[in-house]
Amino acid sequence: MVMSNLMLVLTVFMVSATYLLMRRMRGKNRLPPGPGFALPLAGHPHLLREKPLHVTLAGLAARHGPVLSLRLGRRDAVVVTSLRLAKECFSSDLDVAFANRPRFPSAREVSFGYTGLPAASYGPHWRAMRRIATVHLLSARRVDLMSDAAIADETRVMVRRLARAAAAVSSGVAKVELKRNLFELSHGVLMESIAGTKGKRGAGSDADMSEEAHEFKKVVDEIMPLLGMANLHDHLPAPLRWLDLGGVRRRLTELVNRRNALMHGLIDAERERRRQEDHAADEEELLPESKSMIGVMLLLQESDPQQYTDTFIAALVTVSAPPPTGSSCTFTAKRMHISTFSALLCEEPLRRRHGDHVGDHGMGHVAAAQPPVRAAEGARGSERACWPRPPPEQGRPHLPYLRCIISETLRLYPAAPLLAPHESSSDCSLHGYHVPAGTMLLANAYAIHRDPSVWDDPEEFRPERFGVNSADGQGQQGMMLPFGMGRRRCPGESLALRTMGLVLGTLIQCFDWSRVAGDEVDMTQASAKILYKAVPLVALCKPHDNMRAVLHKI
Numbered sequence: 001m002v003m004s005n006l007m008l009v010l011t012v013f014m015v016s017a018t019y020l021l022m023r024r025m026r027g028k029n030r031l032p033p034g035p036g037f038a039l040p041l042a043g044h045p046h047l048l049r050e051k052p053l054h055v056t057l058a059g060l061a062a063r064h065g066p067v068l069s070l071r072l073g074r075r076d077a078v079v080v081t082s083l084r085l086a087k088e089c090f091s092s093d094l095d096v097a098f099a100n101r102p103r104f105p106s107a108r109e110v111s112f113g114y115t116g117l118p119a120a121s122y123g124p125h126w127r128a129m130r131r132i133a134t135v136h137l138l139s140a141r142r143v144d145l146m147s148d149a150a151i152a153d154e155t156r157v158m159v160r161r162l163a164r165a166a167a168a169v170s171s172g173v174a175k176v177e178l179k180r181n182l183f184e185l186s187h188g189v190l191m192e193s194i195a196g197t198k199g200k201r202g203a204g205s206d207a208d209m210s211e212e213a214h215e216f217k218k219v220v221d222e223i224m225p226l227l228g229m230a231n232l233h234d235h236l237p238a239p240l241r242w243l244d245l246g247g248v249r250r251r252l253t254e255l256v257n258r259r260n261a262l263m264h265g266l267i268d269a270e271r272e273r274r275r276q277e278d279h280a281a282d283e284e285e286l287l288p289e290s291k292s293m294i295g296v297m298l299l300l301q302e303s304d305p306q307q308y309t310d311t312f313i314a315a316l317v318t319v320s321a322p323p324p325t326g327s328s329c330t331f332t333a334k335r336m337h338i339s340t341f342s343a344l345l346c347e348e349p350l351r352r353r354h355g356d357h358v359g360d361h362g363m364g365h366v367a368a369a370q371p372p373v374r375a376a377e378g379a380r381g382s383e384r385a386c387w388p389r390p391p392p393e394q395g396r397p398h399l400p401y402l403r404c405i406i407s408e409t410l411r412l413y414p415a416a417p418l419l420a421p422h423e424s425s426s427d428c429s430l431h432g433y434h435v436p437a438g439t440m441l442l443a444n445a446y447a448i449h450r451d452p453s454v455w456d457d458p459e460e461f462r463p464e465r466f467g468v469n470s471a472d473g474q475g476q477q478g479m480m481l482p483f484g485m486g487r488r489r490c491p492g493e494s495l496a497l498r499t500m501g502l503v504l505g506t507l508i509q510c511f512d513w514s515r516v517a518g519d520e521v522d523m524t525q526a527s528a529k530i531l532y533k534a535v536p537l538v539a540l541c542k543p544h545d546n547m548r549a550v551l552h553k554i
């Protein structure tokens with residue numbers, strides 16, 4: 001009996017190994033190189049145990065080349081680790097071939113059955129959503145409006161909270177956990193942009209967060225850890241997934257139902273508000289841009305109710321919520337990014353841990369960013385300069401150092417280090433190799449941004465490389481892809497950059513930041529699809545001398 005079982009295992013193993021070897025060797029259908037031994041059924045997960053994944057994949061690329069193939073469970077995957085290849089994938093005909101997203105079972109729960117923008121397959125539904133997102137919800141005009149309203153308001157709320165915390169201690173220096181503050185800020189901005197929940201309640205709208213934002217935050221807080229566990233489910237055989245032994249799927253379904261109920265409640269509330277309003281004349285005069293995202297969508301619904309159903313609206317506006325597994329970006333990414341900037345601003349010199357490697361990042365000059373950025377703001381000390389208002393369009397070039405810091409941080413710490421996974425919809429050829437339909441494509445932005453053949457001293461944090469005094473920065477920007485490339489490039493890029501600039505600029509302008517004595521800023525990266533610090537940053541925050549009077553009045 002034991003003998004026959006052993007024979008069976010050996011036969012399965014030999015057949016799988018021969019099959020994989022033959023596929024790899026087949027003349028014009030030659031797959032990209034990759035690590036040889038793949039476990040039958042499981043593939044290469046044993047090679048990916050080391051965390052974080054983007055660092056492990058960079059190591060494999062160093063051994064096998066800039067395009068390598070892997071087997072992950074029943075999926076073929078190709079990883080590209082060079083700028084040239086990433087551009088080939090996302091800017092030529094291949095961009096269409098790779099415009100699909102892989103369907104992970106756990107993403108079905110959070111992405112409205114794969115109909116949310118980040119998870120949707122390439123096709124008419126995705127095109128319709130994408131057009132609305134870029135034209136109506138995240139256009140330059142709307143980003144301006146959001147800067148004036150939601151982002152500025154929520155930044156002011158955060159500044160007030162920090163100033164009060166500092167005023168409450170006798171030393172005037174508060175110890176604050178930035179991640180929590182930025183998390184609340186991003187939720188506030190999110191809810192204000194989606195539904196304008198604070199504005200609708202009139203008096204008391206200056207509260208730190210609306211009830212809806214609180215509920216949304218609670219749901220998001222609970223969903224996030226489950227997504228990590230749900231990833232494991234994705235690689236289990238279907239019958240085991242169905243059994244849902246750990247109860248992850250059941251819990252996720254409950255939470256997603258709560259989130260959806262909240263979204264549908266917001267849509268109904270906005271519809272009711274519109275009905276009750278004596279809007280006939282006034283409404284016509286209001287520009288669609290001046291409304292919340294739901295308000296804009298309801299206007300579209302009036303013109304085409306079949307297309308813009310409530311579910312369509314909920315799926316579209318929830319894109320800013322936590323990412324479906326397999327997608328990657330959100331306000332979360334942005335929040336984590338501001339947290340990373342803040343870490344850089346507090347540390348001198350910054351020490352960085354990467355697995356076992358602990359090195360001096362040589363970022364002493366980063367702390368020196370505070371004075372130049374402040375000086376660049378011009379009217380320092382005036383209420384106008386301190387107030388979290390977006391710098392006017394023509395004012396933005398006066399903040400070149402801030403722009404450089406943001407670019408350099410996105411280079412070294414791209415929020416989505418492997419972008420979001422793409423999937424080929426047809427057989428195609430990449431760098432002379434055959435890529436079958438249904439192959440998952442990962443682009444290792446983290447490794448591409450540190451490629452020594454492209455960047456001088458790639459491990460150094462050097463904002464000046466983006467051209468503080470000139471327009472050189474444009475060229476450098478084209479050598480990185482923190483927001484992806486091609487058709488599925490992030491549509492929230494302008495909003496993200498605007499918010500990061502505004503929040504970081506305000507934090508620098510209003511407060512002096514330093515690290516807690518004796519503590520080093522730990523830049524260890526958590527292992528996740530979104531890159532963030534494993535250890536939340538606790539920093540010392542002291543109102544800037546010239547700003548005290550202004551902060552007092554907030």
Ligand code: HEM
Nearest residue numbers: 118319320329334415416419420482483484488490492496
């Ligand atoms: C620091 C902030 C952000 C970063 C680094 C970031 C990065 C990314 C990346 C790398 C992708 C995948 C691109 C690809 O598939 O190749 C993506 C997709 C996406 N992002 Fe962002 N993002 C950020 C903020 C935002 C914001 C604020 C929004 C909206 C409010 C947003 C909405 C989206 C959507 C909807 C997609 C999916 C697009 C599609 O599949 O067609 N992102 N983002």
